[in-house]
Amino acid sequence: MLGTDFRTGSPNWIDLGSPDIPRAAAFYRAVFGWEFQLLGPETGGYGFFQVDGKTVAAVGELNPGATSAWTVYFQTDDMDATTRAVRDGGGAVRVEPMDVMGEGWLAQYTDQQGADFAVWKPNKTPGLALASADNSVCWVELHVADPLAAVEFYRGLFGWRSAEMDAPGMTYRVVSIADGDQQEGSFGGVAPLMEGETNARWVPYFAVADVDAVVDTARTSGGTVLMPGADVPDVGRIAWLADPSGAVFALLKPNPRQA
Secondary structure: OOOOOOOOOOEEEEEEEEOOHHHHHHHHHHHHOOEEEEOOHHHOOOEEEEEOOEEEEEEEEOOOOOOOEEEEEEEOOOHHHHHHHHHHOOOEEEEEEEEOOOOEEEEEEEOOOOOEEEEEEEOOOOOOOOOOOOOOEEEEEEEEOOHHHHHHHHHHHHOOEEEEEEEOOEEEEEEEOOOOOOOOOEEEEEEEOOOOOOOOEEEEEEEOOOHHHHHHHHHHOOOEEEEEEEEEOOOEEEEEEEOOOOOEEEEEEEOOOOO
């Protein structure tokens, strides 16, 4: 599972682009118990979601013309090299590398199949303070038309390793960072687009104690249930939701052997 011992290629940050930050803060407080901490005026409304004072995610104003969505950030130690690799692999640069008030450096990209993602090079802020605990991100998943091509693209950026596993109706590819034990270093997966889907995207999974209870809370708080709770063999119970502005995310109650 995803942790906070960040190394090259680790997911180290997630944030939400929202057209209505107060509404988003109220929704995620109801669903996950997150507290919203607004940062200074120089951040343009950007703020942190926290559990017991530990940052688990962030939210900022939606860029004009953009669709509300969660963005997954991965650690890089060389912004310029990663940016070149994105272009060489057929991806696009949406935001050039930039310093963020001395906290670190970020850049935002779109991969060669249209999925948006970003990188964070830490300085004062290493990344999320909590992961894989209840009400924090525990897994990230890429859905694309060509999973094998996606694995190759991201391997060119971060050196990720992958392992195939059988899943209901598809081949699922588990990805892990380049260093250390492959299973311990796994943090996410790559899957084919779901039936009827055309947009490639990264989706964060949040660990919860009771998937069905959270689904009910999300529904009554203005969210949409895209896939109700379902058991996945050897994985756990999952569900897919969208928040009131349409940003997609998922829930996971891990199988005890996977936690």
